[in-house]
Amino acid sequence: MSVDLKHIRQVLDEADCLYTGEQIEDAIKKMGRQITAELADSNPLIYCVMNGGLVLTGKLLTEMPFPLEASYVHATRYRHQLTGDELDWKVRPAQDMTGRTVLILDDILDEGHTLDAIADFCKGQGASRVLTAVLINKIHNRKARPDMKADFSGLDIGDRYIFGYGLDYQGYWRNANGIFALKGH
Template sequence: MSVDLAHIRQVMAQADCLYNETEVEAAIDSVAVSINAELAERNPVVFCVMNGGLIFSGKLLPKLNFPLELSYLHATRYHNETRGGDLFWKAKPEVSFIDRDVLIIDDILDEGHTLGAIVDFCRHAGASSVHIAVLIDKTHDRKARPDLKANYVGLPCVDRYIFGYGMDYKGYWRNAPGIYAVKGL
């Protein structure tokens, strides 16, 4: 697969910065305070949703001041595209969480298909409760499951195609130091 790096660079050059690095870091600090207050005595198993949740998890976890078990899972609908398809499990959790609290850390709650499937999987596999932390909660009326809400939200976001802090544009710019919206999307 050939990638047009000039196009990828142009997307960043023309993108609108919705939240700069300072604003995102402050939001992560706020999420950490809430999680510390609510889960410190619950002995949670924490799952980072790959790849999008990697940066948010990496920034958030050192701010959680209690013992926890950490693992990851990888479920996707995007496959480096800008539109989601069927859910595909690349890696299911390998740590037991039966009768345990689970904290799922992901980059974004958009329509909720992927997160909903992950939550359902954890509940059916025996988690006593499932908590969701997302860096971004996108504001729109297309939620697949209106009942699915994140317990911890860093920032709200307008309904645009965004990237940065773990979210990608065609597999690129997960490393962007802020939350950016693609011009025209």
């Protein structure tokens, strides 16, 4: 499959910048302070949800100056009509979660089905407490549960197609230094 790099570059050139890198860094520092206040004495197990959570996790870990164990998970969710919550694990959690506080880090809370399923899996593995943190909370009425929200979130965004800072456009621009909305979306 050939990629049209001219199109990929044009997407960024024409996109609306919703948050600059500096604004995002400020939000991540604030999240770090909030998480530290909540979890500093709990010896938490921190899971990065790949691939989107990679940038947030890398930045956020340095804002949490307390003992923690960091790892990652990689899961995708099937959208079968009868088994809509089934996860396809690319990499399962390897650590024993029994009695542990688990914090799951991801790029965005959009509908939240995958994040919710990962959290349920951790609870089923014996975690005493499971919390979630996302860089972006997308505002709309299509959440997996009507009351669904992350325990920690950095920025709110309207219902647009966004990319940058871990979020991708067709596999590209996870490395964009800002949060951008696709032109016309």
